[in-house]
Amino acid sequence: HRGASGYLPEHTLPAVTLAHAMGADYIEQDVILSKDDVPVVVHDISIESISDVAKRFPERKRADGRFYAVDFTLAELKQLRVTERFNPATGKAIYPNRFPIWQSAFAIPTLEEELQLIQGLNKTTGRSTGVYPEIKAPAWHRRQGKDISRIVLGVLARYGYRTRSDAFYLQCFDFDEVKRIRRELGFQGRMIQLIGANSDAESATDYDRMRTRQGLEEVAAVADGIGPATNQVVTGKREGKLQITDLVKNAHALGLEVHPYTFRADALPAYAASLEEQFSIFFLEAQVDGVFTDQADRGVAFLRAKFPATYPAK
Numbered sequence: 001h002r003g004a005s006g007y008l009p010e011h012t013l014p015a016v017t018l019a020h021a022m023g024a025d026y027i028e029q030d031v032i033l034s035k036d037d038v039p040v041v042v043h044d045i046s047i048e049s050i051s052d053v054a055k056r057f058p059e060r061k062r063a064d065g066r067f068y069a070v071d072f073t074l075a076e077l078k079q080l081r082v083t084e085r086f087n088p089a090t091g092k093a094i095y096p097n098r099f100p101i102w103q104s105a106f107a108i109p110t111l112e113e114e115l116q117l118i119q120g121l122n123k124t125t126g127r128s129t130g131v132y133p134e135i136k137a138p139a140w141h142r143r144q145g146k147d148i149s150r151i152v153l154g155v156l157a158r159y160g161y162r163t164r165s166d167a168f169y170l171q172c173f174d175f176d177e178v179k180r181i182r183r184e185l186g187f188q189g190r191m192i193q194l195i196g197a198n199s200d201a202e203s204a205t206d207y208d209r210m211r212t213r214q215g216l217e218e219v220a221a222v223a224d225g226i227g228p229a230t231n232q233v234v235t236g237k238r239e240g241k242l243q244i245t246d247l248v249k250n251a252h253a254l255g256l257e258v259h260p261y262t263f264r265a266d267a268l269p270a271y272a273a274s275l276e277e278q279f280s281i282f283f284l285e286a287q288v289d290g291v292f293t294d295q296a297d298r299g300v301a302f303l304r305a306k307f308p309a310t311y312p313a314k
């Protein structure tokens with residue numbers, strides 16, 4: 001999840017390198033576009049929570065007070081100093097026990113730089129770590145006059161990520177865009193439909209409906225799996241008993257893989273006393289196929305210990 005983001009600022013090349021060294025099977029890229037249409041790896045469409053943009057380009061904020069990557073050329077984005085995620089209103093780190101803010105030197109990577117890094121590390125280590133790019137906010141990009149999916153698919157194809165046998169998954173929250181990527185843009189690789197909460201207004205998609213049997217059937221017509229929030233799989237504990245929804249079972253019945261997000265050692269749900277307990281609940285009881293975690297090393301260690309015969313898959 002965003003590289004080894006529990007240990008280094010999210011989506012920086014050092015965080016990617018560390019996740020690779022930790023043995024992650026796939027490394028995630030959240031992808032947005034610069035003003036000059038270059039895909040860059042950044043989680044949010046605005047960048048004031050991970051960089052010094054407010055200090056370097058104070059006059060470039062929009063009326064809502066935010067600084068949008070799409071208003072900056074790649075050359076400008078490259079001038080920014082990147083740091084551990086913080087709250088721009090207070091200047092305080094979101095996860096206080098993580099990498100210290102404003103320490104060392106980090107920058108925004110392009111998608112291409114990151115793919116080159118992972119492929120280079122695969123060559124030098126003999127590993128075959130995959131990539132897991134997410135198309136961020138396609139409807140918002142369209143309102144800025146940009147077709148992010150078409151551009152990102154072009155870069156992925158140039159680096160050999162095209163078909164279901166290539167080591168990657170493409171992910172997106174926006175169901176209209178997932179359908180468009182498959183049917184209009186002719187995408188042949190594996191695709192994961194992310195499932196958010198309607199209250200987050202992540203896209204126009206109705207996620208409550210998506211989690212019904214009929215909603216999942218529609219997803220299965222275009223996608224290879226789902227990426228639900230952890231609380232859509234395990235809702236909590238009642239009278240000492242874990243409450244596991246039917247989502248994984250229903251998805252598996254349709255042939256969909258299930259990769260929930262996000263597992264964080266420093267933001268555990270009330271029902272788990274440790275990250276390992278949460279992994280255990282999800283992999284052994286809820287039977288998920290993979291997870292997004294900020295602590296890739298602990299995910300890998302868990303799977304090696306629990307599934308020594310089949311993990312890592314060859």
Ligand code: CA
Nearest residue numbers: 028029030134
């Ligand atoms: Ca993501």
